[in-house]
Amino acid sequence: MFFFINFFQILRKKETQTFSTYQNIFNIEKKNKKKFYKGIFSKVTNYDATKITVLEGLEPVRRRPGVFIGSTGTKGLHHLAYEIIDNSVDEALGGFCDDILISLNDNSTLTIKDKGRGIPIDTHPVTGKTALETVMTILHAGGKFGGGGYKVSGGLHGVGVSVVNALSEFLHINTRRxxxxxxxxxxxxxxxxxxxxxxxxxxxxxxxxxxxxxxxxFQIFSSTFIYDPFILGGRLNELAFLNSNLKLILQDRRKKNINESIFVHNGGISEYIFSLSKKKTPLHKTISIEKELKGISVQVALQWTTDHSQENILSFANNIRTIEGGTHLDSLKIVITRTLNFFGRKTGKFKDNFRNLSGEFIREGLTGIISVKIPEPEFEGQTKSKLGNPDVRSIVDTIVSDYLKNFFETQGKDACLSILEKAIEAYQASEAAKKARELVRRKSVLEFTTLPGKLADCSLKDPNKSEIFIVEGDSAGGSAKQARDRMFQAILPLRGKIINIEKTDETRIYKNTEIQALISALGLGTKKENFDINRLRYRRIIIMTDADVDGAHIRTLLLTFFYRYQKKLIEKGLVYIACPPLYKIEETGKNLQNFKNYCYSDAELEFSLSKHIKKLNVQRFKGLGEMMPEQLWETTMDPEKRVLKRVEVSDIEKANKIFNVLMGDKVFARKEFIQIHADKMNLENIDY
Structure with missing residues (x-):
C-alpha cells in the first residue's frame, strides 16, 4: 500500500489565503456592519477611466496564468510541456513528422525537438515582425485558425507557445525550414x-x-516543483497509442546515467484497449471502428470485461484528452445504449414486460476509447477539457451505430449476447442493492436529518467555509477535537479500518456502520445517485491518519471509497490529505525553548540534525493520539501553518489500474506490483 499516491498529482501548498480570510470574516461579523460597508464603498468613489488598466503583449498571461494553463501547481507546470509537445504532434498529424525527442535537463529546463516543417521565418505582413517572433510573443497568433497551416490540430486559440514563452524564465528556440x-x-x-x-x-x-x-x-511556479517523468511518460505513451507509428523519446538527463524511454505503438487504440484491460477478463475480442465522414475522422475501440466497476471510457479530440467528455463521448454512450437495447429485444433477452436498461448497466465493465480528428474543434477553455462541436454528435452516432448493428448481426453475435447477459446481471444486482438501501433509509441512517453521534460538528452551517477531518480511533479523535477550531472544523472519528469497497458488493456497503457514518456526515447520498454538491455539508474533506504504514493503509481505504463511491469529490478537488509530522526535535538542557522544530520525513530529520551542533532531543510521534492538542493544531490543523495535499487524478487510466491492483481480488497482480516497486522502499524505516 506504500505506492497508492503515485498516480495522484499532489499539490503541496500553504493554506493561508483561504482560511486566514475566515478569521477575518468572523471578526467582521462582530463589528458594526454599517460602518464596515460604508468603509468599503468610500474607497471606490474615485473610480474613473484612470483606474482602468490595459495589459499589453503577454502581460495578461503573467498576471492570470491559471486562466491559460489551469493552475500554477504541478498540473500547470506540466501543461507547459504539453503545449509544446502538442505542437510537434500536430506536425505528425499532417504527415510531416515521425520522431519527437523530449529531454529533462539538470538545469531545470526542458527541451523538445521534432522533425516537422519548422516555423516560418519570413516577415509577417500585419505585425512587421518575423513569423517566428509573432507566434512567440503575440497571443492568438498561429497557423491553426482554418488557413492552410494545418488540416487538423490540437491547438485552436493560437496561444499555446506564446503562453509557454510568457511563463518561462527564458526560452530559446531553434527552427530550420x-x-x-x-x-x-x-x-x-x-x-x-x-x-x-x-x-x-x-x-x-x-x-x-x-x-x-x-x-x-519560478516567480510563477514554486521552486519545489519539478518535471515528473512518470507524468510526462503517461502523456507520451497516450500520444503514441493515438498516433500509430509516431515515435516519442523521453530522456531524463538530470542524473549521471541518462534514463531513456521510447514510446511507439503500431497497434493504435486497439493496442491501447489491450493495455487498459490486460488485468481483467474480457468477454470478447476488441471491437475496433475507424471511419471518416464529412471531413471528421472517428476511431473507437470497445471491450467489455467481467469487471463489475463503472465504465472507463477515455475520450480524445485531435489528440487532446477531453477529461470532461463532450459531444463525441455523449453520442458514443447514447448509441451504445440504444443499440444494445435494440438487440436485447431482437434476441429475446428482454421479455415483453422487461423495460429498456439504462446506460449505467449496459456499460458496466466497459473499457473504451473514442478519438476524433476535427478540422475546426470547439473546446471549452484553453485547457481543452470538453469538446463542444454539435456536428460531431451526429457523425459519431452514424458511424458507430452502423458498425455495431452490422457487427452484432454477423460475426459478433456471441459478444452481443455476453454483453446483454452481463447488463441484465448488473441491473438485477442494482435492484437487490436498492432494496438494501431502502432498508437502511427506513432506519434513518441515510436520512440527513440524523447525523452520526460520533461526529463533532462545527458551528458554521455554510459548507463553503467548513471542513471536516476524518481520523481513525477514539484517541486520535479526542486529540483532534481538543485541537480544532470549533467555528469551522468538524471531526469524524472512525472505528478501525473501513471495508475495502473495491471488492465489496453494494448491499454490504450500506450495512457497514463506518460507511454509514461517512455517507451521512458528509451528505453524500447513495452510490447510484448523481452527485449534488449542494447536499455536501463540507467543501473540504481532509483525511488525517497516522504518519506510518498503518495510517497509509487506512488512507488508501478511504481514497478507494471516495474514488469508487463518489468520484466527483476528487474530480472537484474537495478531498485533501493532512500531513502530520513524524518527529519533534528540540535542544536539551536548561533552555529548551531556544529551538524547536517539526520534521515530516526521515530525510528532513537528518538534514535538521546535521545543521545543529548542540545535542538535540528527538521525539518520534507514533500516532495522532500521542500528540498534545496544541502540537496537533500548530503542525497539522492550523490553516496559517499547515500543509495539505489536494488529491487530483492526473491519469484516469493509471488511477483505475492502481486501485484494481492494490485493492482488487487478484492477489498475483498485487504481488507482482510489490515485487516491481520493492527497490523503492527503505525497509529499515518501515513500522511493522
Missing amino acids: LEKGCSMRFVRGKTIGEIKAKKRNFNFKNKNGTSVNFKPD
Missing part, C-alpha cells in the same frame, strides 16, 4: 536581441524541424 536555420531567445516573454541565422543543422540530422528549450519561471 527549407534548409535555412535561425534562432531566437526570450526572457519572460520578451524578445532578447534579433533573430540569428544558424549554419549548423541542429535537429536529428534532418533538413527541417524545431527545437524549443525553456525553463519555467
Whole structure:
C-alpha cells in the first residue's frame, strides 16, 4: 500500500489565503456592519477611466496564468510541456513528422525537438515582425485558425507557445525550414536581441524541424516543483497509442546515467484497449471502428470485461484528452445504449414486460476509447477539457451505430449476447442493492436529518467555509477535537479500518456502520445517485491518519471509497490529505525553548540534525493520539501553518489500474506490483 499516491498529482501548498480570510470574516461579523460597508464603498468613489488598466503583449498571461494553463501547481507546470509537445504532434498529424525527442535537463529546463516543417521565418505582413517572433510573443497568433497551416490540430486559440514563452524564465528556440536555420531567445516573454541565422543543422540530422528549450519561471511556479517523468511518460505513451507509428523519446538527463524511454505503438487504440484491460477478463475480442465522414475522422475501440466497476471510457479530440467528455463521448454512450437495447429485444433477452436498461448497466465493465480528428474543434477553455462541436454528435452516432448493428448481426453475435447477459446481471444486482438501501433509509441512517453521534460538528452551517477531518480511533479523535477550531472544523472519528469497497458488493456497503457514518456526515447520498454538491455539508474533506504504514493503509481505504463511491469529490478537488509530522526535535538542557522544530520525513530529520551542533532531543510521534492538542493544531490543523495535499487524478487510466491492483481480488497482480516497486522502499524505516 506504500505506492497508492503515485498516480495522484499532489499539490503541496500553504493554506493561508483561504482560511486566514475566515478569521477575518468572523471578526467582521462582530463589528458594526454599517460602518464596515460604508468603509468599503468610500474607497471606490474615485473610480474613473484612470483606474482602468490595459495589459499589453503577454502581460495578461503573467498576471492570470491559471486562466491559460489551469493552475500554477504541478498540473500547470506540466501543461507547459504539453503545449509544446502538442505542437510537434500536430506536425505528425499532417504527415510531416515521425520522431519527437523530449529531454529533462539538470538545469531545470526542458527541451523538445521534432522533425516537422519548422516555423516560418519570413516577415509577417500585419505585425512587421518575423513569423517566428509573432507566434512567440503575440497571443492568438498561429497557423491553426482554418488557413492552410494545418488540416487538423490540437491547438485552436493560437496561444499555446506564446503562453509557454510568457511563463518561462527564458526560452530559446531553434527552427530550420527549407534548409535555412535561425534562432531566437526570450526572457519572460520578451524578445532578447534579433533573430540569428544558424549554419549548423541542429535537429536529428534532418533538413527541417524545431527545437524549443525553456525553463519555467519560478516567480510563477514554486521552486519545489519539478518535471515528473512518470507524468510526462503517461502523456507520451497516450500520444503514441493515438498516433500509430509516431515515435516519442523521453530522456531524463538530470542524473549521471541518462534514463531513456521510447514510446511507439503500431497497434493504435486497439493496442491501447489491450493495455487498459490486460488485468481483467474480457468477454470478447476488441471491437475496433475507424471511419471518416464529412471531413471528421472517428476511431473507437470497445471491450467489455467481467469487471463489475463503472465504465472507463477515455475520450480524445485531435489528440487532446477531453477529461470532461463532450459531444463525441455523449453520442458514443447514447448509441451504445440504444443499440444494445435494440438487440436485447431482437434476441429475446428482454421479455415483453422487461423495460429498456439504462446506460449505467449496459456499460458496466466497459473499457473504451473514442478519438476524433476535427478540422475546426470547439473546446471549452484553453485547457481543452470538453469538446463542444454539435456536428460531431451526429457523425459519431452514424458511424458507430452502423458498425455495431452490422457487427452484432454477423460475426459478433456471441459478444452481443455476453454483453446483454452481463447488463441484465448488473441491473438485477442494482435492484437487490436498492432494496438494501431502502432498508437502511427506513432506519434513518441515510436520512440527513440524523447525523452520526460520533461526529463533532462545527458551528458554521455554510459548507463553503467548513471542513471536516476524518481520523481513525477514539484517541486520535479526542486529540483532534481538543485541537480544532470549533467555528469551522468538524471531526469524524472512525472505528478501525473501513471495508475495502473495491471488492465489496453494494448491499454490504450500506450495512457497514463506518460507511454509514461517512455517507451521512458528509451528505453524500447513495452510490447510484448523481452527485449534488449542494447536499455536501463540507467543501473540504481532509483525511488525517497516522504518519506510518498503518495510517497509509487506512488512507488508501478511504481514497478507494471516495474514488469508487463518489468520484466527483476528487474530480472537484474537495478531498485533501493532512500531513502530520513524524518527529519533534528540540535542544536539551536548561533552555529548551531556544529551538524547536517539526520534521515530516526521515530525510528532513537528518538534514535538521546535521545543521545543529548542540545535542538535540528527538521525539518520534507514533500516532495522532500521542500528540498534545496544541502540537496537533500548530503542525497539522492550523490553516496559517499547515500543509495539505489536494488529491487530483492526473491519469484516469493509471488511477483505475492502481486501485484494481492494490485493492482488487487478484492477489498475483498485487504481488507482482510489490515485487516491481520493492527497490523503492527503505525497509529499515518501515513500522511493522
